[in-house]
Amino acid sequence: MDWWDVLLVVVRVVGVFALLMVVTVLLVWIERKLVADMQNRLGPMRAGPHGVLQTVADGLKLFFKEQITPAKSEFLIYMLAPALSVITAFLMFLVVPFARPFDITLGGEVRSFTFQAMDLNISVLYVLAISSIAVYAVVLAGWSSGSKYPLLGGVRATAQAISYEAAMGLSLVALIMFIAVQNRGGDVMSMASIVDFQAGTYGATDGFLSFLNPIITHIPKWFILPQVIPFVIFATAGVAETNRAPFDLVEAEQELVAGFHTEYSGMRFAMFFLAEYINMFTMSALMVTLFFGGWGGPFLDTIALNVGPWLATVVSFGYFMAKVFVFLFLFIWIRASFPRLRYDQLMDLGWKRLIPGALLWLIASSLALAIRQFGLPWT
Amino acid sequence: MMGIIGDLLKGMGVTGRQMIATIFGDGMITTEYPKEFREKPDRFHGRHVLNRYEDGMEKCIGCELCAGACPARCIYVRGKENPADAPVSPGERFGFVYEINMLRCIFCALCVEACPTEAITMTHLFEMSTTNREDAIYTKTELLINEDGSANHMFPDDRLANLSELLQADGWMRATAPQGRVEYEGIPGWTPSAGVGLRPPEVGQSGDAAARDFTLPDDATSPEVQPDEEE
Ligand code: SF4
Numbered sequence A: 001m002d003w004w005d006v007l008l009v010v011v012r013v014v015g016v017f018a019l020l021m022v023v024t025v026l027l028v029w030i031e032r033k034l035v036a037d038m039q040n041r042l043g044p045m046r047a048g049p050h051g052v053l054q055t056v057a058d059g060l061k062l063f064f065k066e067q068i069t070p071a072k073s074e075f076l077i078y079m080l081a082p083a084l085s086v087i088t089a090f091l092m093f094l095v096v097p098f099a100r101p102f103d104i105t106l107g108g109e110v111r112s113f114t115f116q117a118m119d120l121n122i123s124v125l126y127v128l129a130i131s132s133i134a135v136y137a138v139v140l141a142g143w144s145s146g147s148k149y150p151l152l153g154g155v156r157a158t159a160q161a162i163s164y165e166a167a168m169g170l171s172l173v174a175l176i177m178f179i180a181v182q183n184r185g186g187d188v189m190s191m192a193s194i195v196d197f198q199a200g201t202y203g204a205t206d207g208f209l210s211f212l213n214p215i216i217t218h219i220p221k222w223f224i225l226p227q228v229i230p231f232v233i234f235a236t237a238g239v240a241e242t243n244r245a246p247f248d249l250v251e252a253e254q255e256l257v258a259g260f261h262t263e264y265s266g267m268r269f270a271m272f273f274l275a276e277y278i279n280m281f282t283m284s285a286l287m288v289t290l291f292f293g294g295w296g297g298p299f300l301d302t303i304a305l306n307v308g309p310w311l312a313t314v315v316s317f318g319y320f321m322a323k324v325f326v327f328l329f330l331f332i333w334i335r336a337s338f339p340r341l342r343y344d345q346l347m348d349l350g351w352k353r354l355i356p357g358a359l360l361w362l363i364a365s366s367l368a369l370a371i372r373q374f375g376l377p378w379t
Numbered sequence B: 001m002m003g004i005i006g007d008l009l010k011g012m013g014v015t016g017r018q019m020i021a022t023i024f025g026d027g028m029i030t031t032e033y034p035k036e037f038r039e040k041p042d043r044f045h046g047r048h049v050l051n052r053y054e055d056g057m058e059k060c061i062g063c064e065l066c067a068g069a070c071p072a073r074c075i076y077v078r079g080k081e082n083p084a085d086a087p088v089s090p091g092e093r094f095g096f097v098y099e100i101n102m103l104r105c106i107f108c109a110l111c112v113e114a115c116p117t118e119a120i121t122m123t124h125l126f127e128m129s130t131t132n133r134e135d136a137i138y139t140k141t142e143l144l145i146n147e148d149g150s151a152n153h154m155f156p157d158d159r160l161a162n163l164s165e166l167l168q169a170d171g172w173m174r175a176t177a178p179q180g181r182v183e184y185e186g187i188p189g190w191t192p193s194a195g196v197g198l199r200p201p202e203v204g205q206s207g208d209a210a211a212r213d214f215t216l217p218d219d220a221t222s223p224e225v226q227p228d229e230e231e
C-alpha cells in the first residue's frame, strides 16, 4: 500500500460518484420521456434538445428552493434522513464492477485498475446490509416529519422492507450456494469473481443432448439460466426495495400525498429523489452482475489481445450499460403499466408467494446440488 | 399463477404498443403548445366578446339577461338610456357597464344562450393568464370588439397572445331564426355582425360543411336573409 494505491482508490470513488450522477440525470429524463411515450405524450421538450437538460433545470430549481422545516419535526433526524438515503444509495453501488479491469504501471509496479470502487469478499452480504440501512432513511424521514401522512408512509416502509428483504436474501442464498458448488475455493461472494465465473460459454456436452452442441457452446455461462426463479424473486423484491411502482405504497400519491417525503422540500427532497434513481440503477446493475454476466460479453478477450486492453474496457462498459439499460427500461415499463398494489396484496405477494417460493427453490436446489456431488444416498 | 403473469404481460403489451405508436407512428396526441397551435373545434368555448352590428352599433341592449342566467354570478351589467342624438345600440338602452370576472366564469355559455340579441358570444381565445386578480376582470374595453370585427386582447403583446385568433370574433352560437320567418324555425341562423357580415344560416347543430350550405326556400326573398356576398 503506497500513495499510488490511495490515489487509485480516490480516482475510483470519484469516478463512481460521477458515473452515478450522470446516470441519474439521464435516467430521470429517460424515464420521463419513456413514460410520456407510453402515454402518448411529448414529455419534456424545452430544456436542451428534446428536454435532455430538464433534470439539470429541475435540480437547480430545487437547489434554490427554501427548505421548509415543520414545527413538530425532530429536527436532527429530519435533517439527517435524506443524507442517509443518499449515502446508502452511493454506498450500495461501490461493490458493483462496471467494466473490465486493465493493468497499468504506476510507480514502477504493475497494478490492476479495477472499475469498482472496492471489492469486498462479502459483497453480497454487504449489499443486503446496506439495503436494510436504506430503509431506515425512509422510516426515519416519515417518523421525524411530525406529520401523519409521512408517518404512515414510514410504517408501510417498515413492513414492506421486512417482507421483501427476506425474499431477496433467500433468493441470493440459493444463488450463492450454486456458485459455491460450481467454483469451489473461489471468492463466491465477491462481485468481481462472480462476474469472472460467468465469463465464457457452456462447454460441449457428450450426453444425449450433444446434437445441440452448436447452440450450447454459444450460450454464455450466465447464472440466469440455472437460476431463473431466484432471478424473478430478486427482481420483484428489487422493485419493492427501491419503492417503485407498483410497490410504491411508501409514497402512494393518491393516498399519502407524497408519503414519507411529504414534508421535505428543496435540496432535502432532491436527495430522496436522487437516492431513488441511484437505487434503481444499482438494482439493475446488481441483477446484471449477479445473473447476466456483469460487464462480460463476446469478443472482449480478442479485442484486448489484438487492439488493446483499453478498448476492451470501453466495450465492456458498453455491454454493462446496455444490459443495465434493459432492466431500467423494464423498471420504467412496469411503472407505466401497472396500478399500485393494495396493501394486503403486497403482503400476500411477499409472504405467500415470494418467500415460500424462495424457500422451496432453496431446498430443491440444495438437494439437487447434494445429489450431484455425493450421489443418491442409497447408491 | 399463469393467469396473473398473462395479465401482467397483457398490460405491458398495451403500454408497449402505445410507446411504439408514439415514437414511430402517429400515436402522439399532445402538441408542443405554445410552439404549435391546435385547430380548435368550431364550437370551442373560449372567452367572450361583445359584438357589434355591421354598421358599428353595439348589439348589447343592457337587458341583464346574461347576468341573470349566469350560474357563476360573474357578470355585472348596468344598462343606460341611449342618447337620442348618438345612439350606441339600436334598442332603447345599451350596456353602459359590462364586466365579466373570468376567475369565476365556468365557460358554460349560458350567458350566450340568454342574450336576446347575440351581443355576447364566445370566441376561440383562451390564453387568459394574469398575474393579479384585477386583470382577470374583463371590462367593456376588452370585451367589445373593434369596428373591424377584431377582438381586443387584454395583453396583445403577451407571448401567449395568439393574434391570428383575434381577427375574427366568431360569434358562433345558437341563434334561432333571427329573421323571424317561419321557414327558419328550429334552424340556427345569424344576425349580421361586424367583420363577418351575415353568415349563411345553418341546418342542425352540427354536421359537415356541405350540410351547412342551406338553400333558401323559394319564397325567402327578403334581403336580410341572403348570405352576405362580401364575406
Ligand atoms: S359562460 Fe357561464 S359562467 Fe361564464 S359568464 Fe357566461 S353564463 Fe357566466
Ligand code: SF4
Pocket (backbone or CB within 6 Å): B059, B060, B061, B062, B063, B064, B065, B066, B067, B077, B095, B114, B115, B116, B117, B118, B119, B120
Ligand atoms: S349581453 Fe345580451 S343579455 Fe347581456 S345585457 Fe347585453 S343584450 Fe342583455
